[in-house]
Amino acid sequence: MTDESTTDMDNEDYLSRKVIVASDNGLHARPAGRLAQEAQTFEADISLVLDDQEADAKSILDILTLAAGPGNVLELRATGVDAEAALERLEELFANKLEG
Numbered sequence: 196m197t198d199e200s201t202t203d204m205d206n207e208d209y210l211s212r213k214v215i216v217a218s219d220n221g222l223h224a225r226p227a228g229r230l231a232q233e234a235q236t237f238e239a240d241i242s243l244v245l246d247d248q249e250a251d252a253k254s255i256l257d258i259l260t261l262a263a264g265p266g267n268v269l270e271l272r273a274t275g276v277d278a279e280a281a282l283e284r285l286e287e288l289f290a291n292k293l294e295g
Contacts, residue, residue, distance in 0.1 A: 209274045212282045214289035215266065222263040224255070226293035231255040233288055239275030241285070252285070 216222050222230070234241045234252040241252035245267060250257035252271070263269060269289075273281045 209272045210278045210282055211273075212271045212286050214269050214271055214286055216263045216269065217265070217289065218292045218294075219265055221265050221267070222258060222261065222293075224259065227255050227258040229293050230285065230288060231258055233284060234281065237273075237275070237277050237281035237284075239273045239278040239281045241271065241273045241278075241281055244270040244272060 218226055231253055243250045243252050243258060243261060243263075245261045245263050248261055249272075250261050252258065261269075271282055271285055273279075275281075
């Protein structure tokens with residue numbers, strides 16, 4: 196599920212994509228760790244948004260505080276030189292249920 200757009204947030208442009216938590220157990224410790232590990236490979240600032248909560252995608256603890264369950268729709272937001280590549284990779288991870 197892709198919804199790429201450029202928006203103005205605090206006078207800073209960012210790219211965003213919508214993804215669905217497809218794993219049966221939601222975004223628990225193992226997939227959150229996988230997501231944070233992958234996000235850390237990019238220079239971009241990356242965040243996850245669920246309802247009114249925003250979390251740093253490079254922090255497993257931040258990701259876990261979202262308590263995202265199966266079927267939740269998250270917005271991935273990224274700014275920086277490799278923001279688009281980061282979103283593509285993380286979107287791919289979500290499509291594969293954060294398994295690869």
